[in-house]
Amino acid sequence: MADTDEPEKKRRRVVELTEKMVVDGGSRDGGEWDGRWNHINTFLERPGPFTHPDFEPSTESLQFLLDTCKILVIGAGGLGCELLKDLALSGFRHIHVVDMDTIDVSNLNRQFLFRLKDVGRPKADIAADFINGRIPGCNVVPHFKKIQDFDESFYRQFHIIVCGLDSIIARRWMNGMLLSLLVYEDGVLDPSSIIPLIDGGTEGFKGNARVIFPGMTACIDCTLELYPPQINFPMCTIASMPRLPEHCVEYVRMLLWPKEKPFGDGVGLDADDPEHIQWVYQKSQERAAEFSITGVTYRLTQGVVKRIIPAVASTNAVIAAACATEVFKIASSAYIPLNNYMVFNDVDGLYTYTFEAERKENCSSCSQVPQDLHFSPSAKLQEVLDYLTENASLQMKSPAITATLEGKNKTLYLQTVTSIEQRTRPNLSKSLKELGLLDGQELAVADVTTPQTLLFKLSFTS
Amino acid sequence: MAATKSAKEQKYDRQLRLWGDHGQEELENAHVCLINSTASGTEILKNLVLPGIGAFTIVDGHKVSGEDVGNNFFLNNNSIGRNRAQAATELLQELNTDVSGNFVEESPDKLLDNDPEFFHRFTLVIGVQLPESTCLRLGSVLWNANVPFLVCRTYGLVGYMRLVVKEHTVIESHPDNALEDLRLDQPFAELKSHIQSYDLEGMGKKDHGHTPWIIIVAKYLEKWFSEHNFQLPKNYKEKEAFKQLIRQGILKNEKGTPEVEENFEEAIKNVNTALNPTKISSGVDDLFNGEQCNDITSQTPAFWVMTRAVREFVQNDGGGNLPVRGSIPDMIADSEKFINLQNVYREKAMQDASVVSKHVESLLQSVGKPSESISEQDIKLFCKNAAFLRVVRCRSLAEEYSVETVNKDAITCSMDGADGEMVLYLMLRSVDRFYQQHSRYPGVYNYQVEEDISKLKLCVNSLLQEYGLNVSVKDDYIHEFCRYGAAEPHTVASFLGGSAAQEAIKLITRQFVPFNNTFVYNAMSQTTATFQL
Numbered sequence: 001m002a003d004t005d006e007p008e009k010k011r012r013r014v015v016e017l018t019e020k021m022v023v024d025g026g027s028r029d030g031g032e033w034d035g036r037w038n039h040i041n042t043f044l045e046r047p048g049p050f051t052h053p054d055f056e057p058s059t060e061s062l063q064f065l066l067d068t069c070k071i072l073v074i075g076a077g078g079l080g081c082e083l084l085k086d087l088a089l090s091g092f093r094h095i096h097v098v099d100m101d102t103i104d105v106s107n108l109n110r111q112f113l114f115r116l117k118d119v120g121r122p123k124a125d126i127a128a129d130f131i132n133g134r135i136p137g138c139n140v141v142p143h144f145k146k147i148q149d150f151d152e153s154f155y156r157q158f159h160i161i162v163c164g165l166d167s168i169i170a171r172r173w174m175n176g177m178l179l180s181l182l183v184y185e186d187g188v189l190d191p192s193s194i195i196p197l198i199d200g201g202t203e204g205f206k207g208n209a210r211v212i213f214p215g216m217t218a219c220i221d222c223t224l225e226l227y228p229p230q231i232n233f234p235m236c237t238i239a240s241m242p243r244l245p246e247h248c249v250e251y252v253r254m255l256l257w258p259k260e261k262p263f264g265d266g267v268g269l270d271a272d273d274p275e276h277i278q279w280v281y282q283k284s285q286e287r288a289a290e291f292s293i294t295g296v297t298y299r300l301t302q303g304v305v306k307r308i309i310p311a312v313a314s315t316n317a318v319i320a321a322a323c324a325t326e327v328f329k330i331a332s333s334a335y336i337p338l339n340n341y342m343v344f345n346d347v348d349g350l351y352t353y354t355f356e357a358e359r360k361e362n363c364s365s366c367s368q369v370p371q372d373l374h375f376s377p378s379a380k381l382q383e384v385l386d387y388l389t390e391n392a393s394l395q396m397k398s399p400a401i402t403a404t405l406e407g408k409n410k411t412l413y414l415q416t417v418t419s420i421e422q423r424t425r426p427n428l429s430k431s432l433k434e435l436g437l438l439d440g441q442e443l444a445v446a447d448v449t450t451p452q453t454l455l456f457k458l459s460f461t462s
Numbered sequence: 463m464a465a466t467k468s469a470k471e472q473k474y475d476r477q478l479r480l481w482g483d484h485g486q487e488e489l490e491n492a493h494v495c496l497i498n499s500t501a502s503g504t505e506i507l508k509n510l511v512l513p514g515i516g517a518f519t520i521v522d523g524h525k526v527s528g529e530d531v532g533n534n535f536f537l538n539n540n541s542i543g544r545n546r547a548q549a550a551t552e553l554l555q556e557l558n559t560d561v562s563g564n565f566v567e568e569s570p571d572k573l574l575d576n577d578p579e580f581f582h583r584f585t586l587v588i589g590v591q592l593p594e595s596t597c598l599r600l601g602s603v604l605w606n607a608n609v610p611f612l613v614c615r616t617y618g619l620v621g622y623m624r625l626v627v628k629e630h631t632v633i634e635s636h637p638d639n640a641l642e643d644l645r646l647d648q649p650f651a652e653l654k655s656h657i658q659s660y661d662l663e664g665m666g667k668k669d670h671g672h673t674p675w676i677i678i679v680a681k682y683l684e685k686w687f688s689e690h691n692f693q694l695p696k697n698y699k700e701k702e703a704f705k706q707l708i709r710q711g712i713l714k715n716e717k718g719t720p721e722v723e724e725n726f727e728e729a730i731k732n733v734n735t736a737l738n739p740t741k742i743s744s745g746v747d748d749l750f751n752g753e754q755c756n757d758i759t760s761q762t763p764a765f766w767v768m769t770r771a772v773r774e775f776v777q778n779d780g781g782g783n784l785p786v787r788g789s790i791p792d793m794i795a796d797s798e799k800f801i802n803l804q805n806v807y808r809e810k811a812m813q814d815a816s817v818v819s820k821h822v823e824s825l826l827q828s829v830g831k832p833s834e835s836i837s838e839q840d841i842k843l844f845c846k847n848a849a850f851l852r853v854v855r856c857r858s859l860a861e862e863y864s865v866e867t868v869n870k871d872a873i874t875c876s877m878d879g880a881d882g883e884m885v886l887y888l889m890l891r892s893v894d895r896f897y898q899q900h901s902r903y904p905g906v907y908n909y910q911v912e913e914d915i916s917k918l919k920l921c922v923n924s925l926l927q928e929y930g931l932n933v934s935v936k937d938d939y940i941h942e943f944c945r946y947g948a949a950e951p952h953t954v955a956s957f958l959g960g961s962a963a964q965e966a967i968k969l970i971t972r973q974f975v976p977f978n979n980t981f982v983y984n985a986m987s988q989t990t991a992t993f994q995l
Contacts, residue, residue, distance in 0.1 A: 033539050035528035039501075039949045042618075046911060048945045049938035050986055082956065085535050089501075089952035105472045109512055112557055134538065204480055205964070205974070209988070241672070243800040244792050291797040303479065310479040313512040314967070317505065317960030325619075325953040325985050335619075338988045346964050347638055349977035352990040 032137070037062055040091055043334045055333045065091035066137075069331050072158040073097045074147060074174060076123040078311055079164025079200050081113045082320030084127055087162075088135040090328050095131075096158070098143040098150070099124040104272070110313040147174060148451070152181055155195070160327050162198045164320065166309070168227050169397060169449050171199060172365075175212070175220035176450035179366050182215045189215045196330050196337075200323040204310045207319035210341040210357065211326050214366065217340050218357040221365035225392050226357075245295040248287040249304040252280045256287075271306040280305055318344055364394055364454060371456045373443065377433040381412060385428065388445060396447040403443050405436050412443075432458070470514070470560065477513050485971035486514065490560075492585040492970045493517040497570045497600075498524070499550035501950050502616045503590040504536040505959025507554050510966060517562040518554070519584070522547035523569030533952040571596050578603045586966055588612045591950070594894040601626055601859035610969050613859075614962045617893065618946025620886045621958040621983030624995075625856050625965060625976055629754075631765040632852040633844055634973040640850065643787035646680055647694055647739050650786065656806045657681065662711065670713055671721070672796040674803050675729035679736050682708050682729075694737055701737070705730045725794040740783055742776070746851055750776070760829040764836050768844045769851065771821035775814065785814030785845040815845040856979040862995045868929050869995045876993060877933040883982040883991035885935055888925065889943045892935075895921040903948035914944045954985045 044061040071092050073083050076099035087095055101123050103114045113130040114123070124142035131140045143150075147170060155161070155177055165171050174197065183193040197212040199220070212219055237243070238250045257269050262279050270276050281301040288296045302308065322342060329335045341357045344350075362369045375384060381401070388399045400414040412427050412435060414420045427435060437443075439460040444453045471478065478486055492515055496503050499520045507518055524530075524546045531537045534550070541549035547565035555563035566573070566580075570592070573580050581587055587604055589597060589611065597613055604611040605626065613624040645653060657680045660673065686695065686704055695704040708729050712720045742750075749755060750773045754766040775785060788811025790804055819841050823833040861867045876884035896904050896918055904914035919940050926933065961981065968974045980993040 033528045033531065033542065036532035038529040039533040039951050042905075042945060042947045042949045043951070046908070046945050046947075049941050086953050086956055089533055089535060105469070106475045108473045109475075109477050109514075112508060112512055134535065136539065237794075241796050243795065243797055243804075292801050293797070299475070299479070302475075308476070308479065311476040312480060312964070312967075313509045314960040314964035317509055317963070318957050319960075321953045321957035321960065322985075322988055325957070325988070328951075328953060335986050342988045345638075346961065346974075347636060348975045349992055350961055350965075350981055350990060352988075354987065354989050 037091060040328075043328075044332055050335060052329075052333045052336050055335075061332050062091060065331060066093050068094070069160075070094045070096070070158050071327060071331075072155070072161045073164065074161065074170075075099055075164035075166070076111075076113075076127040076142075077101065077107065077164065077166065078110045078313075078316040079202065079320045079323075080123070081111045081127055082316050083162055083164055083200075083324055084113070084131045084140060086321055086324030087327060088131050088138045088140070090324060092327070092331070093138050095138070096141045096143060097124050097127060098145055098147055099127075100144065100146045110311060110316055112313070147177075152177070156181060158195060160196050160198065160330055162200070162323055162327055164200050164323075166201075171201075171220050172224075172449040173451055175214070176365055176452055178212075178214040179219065180452050184368075198323045198326050198330075200319040202311065202315045202319050204312070205315055205345060205347045207315050207344045208342060209319050209322040209326070209338070209344075211330075211338045212340070218359045219363065219366040221393070222360040222363045223341075223357045224395055229392075229395060242287065242291050242293060245284070245288055245293055245297075245300055246304050248284045248291075248293060248296055249280065249301050251287055252283040253305055256283055269305070271302075277302050277305060315344070315346070318346075360393070365450065371454065372459050373456045374459050374461050375432060376462070377437075377439075377460050378431045380429055380431055381435060382428040384432070384443075385413060388447075396445070396449055399445045399447045401443055401445055403435075403437060403441060416448075432460075474514060481967075481971050481973050485973050488971045489967065490514055490516045493519065493583065494966065494970075495519050495521060495581065495584040495587045496590065497521045497588065497592065498590040499534075499536070499546050500530065500591050500616075501534040501952050501955040502614055502958050502962075503588070504534055504550050504554060505956045506588055506590070506614065506962045506966070507550075508536070508557065509959055509963030511554055511557045511561050511563075513967065514558060514560050515970075517564065519564040519566060520547040520551050520554075521566045521568060521570055521573065522550070523567060523572065533950055533955065535952075570600060574599050574603065579607075581609060582607045584609055586610045586612060586969055588614060588962065588966065590614050591616070593897055595898070598859055598863060605858045605860070611859075612962060612966060612969075614958055615890070616950045616955045616958050617890060618943065618949055619951070619954055619985040620890065620946075621954055621961070621981075621985065622887070622890055623958065623962055623965065623977070623981040624859070624862075625854075625979045625981075626859055627854065627856050627969065627976075628858075630854045630969060630972075630976060631763070632854070632968075632972055632975055633765065633847050635847070635850045635852045635975050636973060637850050641735060641738060642789075642791055643740070643784075643849065644676060644736055644790065645740055645783075645786065646676070646683060646736050648781070648783075649680065650810055652806055652810055653680075656803065657684075667713060667721075669796075669799075671723045671725060672794065672799060673725055674793050674795040674799055675725050675732055676736070676790065676793070676803060677799075678708060678711070678726060678729040679733065682711065683737075694739065695733075701733055704737075705733050708733070728793055742782075742784060743849065746784070746849060749851055749853060752853075758825055758829060760831055762829070764840065767825050767836060768818075768822060768841060771818050771825055771841075772845070772848055774821040774825075775818045779817050780814065784848040785818055786810045787846055787849065788812070789846075811845065812842075815842050818845055852975050854976050854978050857995070865929055870929065870931060872993055872995055873929075873931055874933055876991070881936075883984055883989065884993065885939055886982050886984060887980065887993070887995075888922070888931075888933075888935055889939050892918060892922040892925050892940075893943055893948070895925055905944035905947040907947070911944050911947070915941055918944055954983070957983060957985065 045057050045059055047057045069092060071087055073080055073095060076097050102120055103118045103123055105119055107114055113127045118126045122144035124144050128140035128142035132138055163174055178195050178197055181193055183190040194213055194215060200209045233247055233250055238247055242248050253269060281298050284296045284301055326338050329337050339356050341355055343353045361367060364371050388394055388396045398415040401412040403410055403412055411424055413424045437458060441458045443456045443458055445456060446453045474486060494510060494515055496507050499522050526537055526541045526544055526546045526549050528542055531539050536550045536553040545567040547567055551563045551565040581603060587609055589600060601611055608628060610627040615622045657677055660677050662681055695701045712723050712726045714720050749769050755770050758767060758770055788808045790807055822836055822841055826833050826835060876882055893903055904918045905911040922935050922940060965976050968976045977992050978994055980995045983990045
């Protein structure tokens with residue numbers, strides 16, 4: 001080949017390559033191809049009779065979704081996988097996903113971003129990889145972490161947050177976090193400090209999707225009564241009067257295991273260890289036989305120990321889709337968002353019920369109303385603790401109570417650190433007066449259900 | 463006994479807890495046909511492939527376009543230009559190696575022309591984004607072949623499903639809030655004598671506080687009967703008085719204050735439902751009076767043979783009642799008392815089931831079929847669910863679309879709330895009309911939107927006129943449906959995908975109850991409605 005030919009050949013090669021890139025869609029800047037966003041453009045570029053009052057048709061809205069809008073997805077499980085797919089195919093490219101779990105075989109019937117080879121790996125990582133590989137240009141950033149590992153500076157960067165959680169505690173924490181980001185100036189809420197929260201939940205064939213504008217619409221705690229507390233079997237039933245196969249399993253889990261320590265001292269029951277479950281299953285069968293109870297199966301045993309909630313792909317698809325539609329509506333102002341709660345059930349036909357959940361005037365989380373605690377000065381601290389955990393609107397899990405006494409911050413009771421629990425336990429049987437608490441005193445309560453400390457005002461009853 | 467679960471059992475664990483191993487077996491024996499692997503189609507299939515459907519076949523003559531890839535998780539840009547059925551099958555197959563994925567690169571119209579019997583092999587046919595003419599042709603073929611047909615479409619922010627099945631019987635409907643079958647108003651002999659074995663007054667304190675509430679209510683009911691001419695407490699006042707009667711039975715300590723007896727509290731709490739007279743629901747009664755139940759032949763499906771057998775039982779052996787269900791709720795009681803009481807109900811249920819079994823046997827004999835054709839297990843399951851049997855019968859598409867048989871009432875009544883889902887149904891029918899006339903949907907290109915509004919309005923009016931529907935459709939909806947440009951946004955397709963897949967699973971597993979027969983989803987308001995058209 002003559003030297004003089006080289007530059008021409010090189011130029012031709014470059015031209016070919018560029019042409020090829022155009023046809024194939026290229027990959028460097030997201031691989032666009034003709035018509036890619038046709039199915040959502042009509043909603044962004046065209047005026048319509050049902051659009052949000054703020055909506056302005058424009059060819060730039062798509063760019064906002066693609067380049068600027070930042071969405072946080074909490075959970076990469078049944079709902080999370082669906083949410084990531086839905087958002088990616090709706091034009092969202094800057095998506096973060098947080099999930100502290102690793103993949104289990106039993107996830108594979110619905111968490112479609114995972115395969116058998118992924119078992120044991122972090123859900124967030126695998127989910128992000130799959131979406132990024134399947135949807136060119138999408139940039140899902142995974143976080144193999146708990147939501148509590150992040151602070152306001154992390155959450156503040158997102159335009160919208162969508163939750164696909166399986167825990168009420170986590171939901172309440174998220175709720176509290178977004179409420180803590182709100183900025184009030186002279187008692188007026190600054191709208192730019194509001195991050196909308198879309199929350200989805202499913203259980204078997206039932207599910208719900210809701211839209212929360214923190215500080216403006218009903219928050220998770222405003223409607224806490226919609227989530228009734230989990231009922232556990234009474235101890236006397238488990239200990240001496242079993243009637244159902246479930247009672248037998250609970251007996252083995254709660255009473256026999258700590259007594260027999262079948263896998264060694266200090267080895268707790270690992271619900272994910274098949275050997276542990278096998279032991280529980282055998283012992284449960286023995287217990288059941290003692291009382292002529294039938295029905296203990298391996299499946300039942302595992303269900304009780306792991307508190308398994310049945311789940312299918314279809315319900316998760318429906319609820320996640322509804323949530324993602326709301327994300328799209330809010331991000332694009334294309335339509336008025338769901339106001340504000342949808343319930344779904346497809347056991348008998350398909351049933352939905354859509355209603356506006358109301359804010360609670362004295363909500364412990366989102367109202368600015370200080371919470372009162374009414375107790376007699378002779379009431380024991382234990383009573384206050386019981387109230388915090390049992391009251392339907394509070395439903396705290398392990399509240400830590402502190403108060404300012406004689407100018408110093410004193411921990412009255414704290415459960416989550418063993419040494420402090422032991423030290424403060426005697427306070428539970430002391431009366432409020434004995435502890436030096438005064439009428440009108442402020443008590444600060446911290447709990448896993450909220451990232452912020454809640455302040456209560458103590459009012460003595462006579 | 464092997465305690466290690468198979469890989470499949472582990473994978474499907476969460477859904478096995480909903481429809482059981484037998485439901486899963488039905489699913490794995492099913493072969494579903496999907497027509498058109500657009501986003502709605504692939505989302506439906508995804509939700510069938512993940513739970514382990516036996517096989518699927520995609521029928522689609524289209525080539526993958528750029529816009530197809532944009533909203534479809536199971537197409538990628540490498541497949542642009544390839545046949546859509548094949549491309550989608552690859553990525554759907556990859557979801558679950560248990561499933562057998564197949565494709566036919568052909569339009570459904572061609573298949574209907576050349577080989578309509580192609581569709582006879584399927585457990586269920588799901589038609590997605592079908593033009594009206596194809597839909598009706600296919601509907602007719604499948605109706606005559608008795609193959610269930612599920613029509614689905616996503617049109618802008620509207621989702622639509624239509625179920626077409628002649629008759630679908632459900633034994634395990636799994637009702638959410640089923641009343642217990644305790645027979646307290648008319649205790650059977652064994653229950654009576656078991657109740658008699660208790661002497662509440664003569665019991666020790668521990669036994670008294672651990673006697674099942676069913677026994678307590680029964681005992682006090684006996685007292686009440688003797689004082690009220692054998693009439694159940696009927697109204698609120700009488701029920702309150704009855705509850706008081708029970709409350710007085712709570713043991714008192716030496717000071718005369720009542721002890722804490724939770725079982726008595728349970729009894730009082732359950733009075734309202736426990737005293738409901740045992741009777742057969744109108745739904746089940748209708749089944750007993752139906753044609754299929756009356757005319758048993760050798761072709762009669764097992765469901766109807768068993769229904770007839772239960773009817774025989776009700777009339778001859780059950781004193782007008784269904785076979786005893788055999789289950790009781792958990793209640794405060796010591797183990798022995800509870801288990802003994804439970805066994806009384808269980809044994810009666812077994813007895814009743816075996817009487818029903820005899821009826822099944824003689825019915826089968828009378829039409830020359832072996833008694834093994836219906837298993838003991840099936841009969842037991844049937845008896846346990848006798849109060850919850852359901853039958854779904856859908857009208858054909860021909861009936862829905864014919865001017866003579868259109869369900870005018872359903873349409874006009876639902877149009878009372880002019881912004882409900884029915885107007886969306888009428889708009890879908892109208893855009894179909896537009897497609898028939900113009901060979902395209904309205905507003906696909908920006909420049910078409912304005913001019914198509916008046917054209918679409920003509921279609922709406924001609925539709926309403928043809929069917930004699932005295933309703934009005936707001937211009938806003940006509941505008942909105944032009945605006946949609948027949949777009950298929952992924953989130954709406956995905957909502958439909960979940961909904962349709964679950965209905966398909968209900969049809970295949972014969973558990974839970976399918977909708978009847980038209981379902982509309984409005985993603986703007988996040989509301990839905992079901993109509994029987």
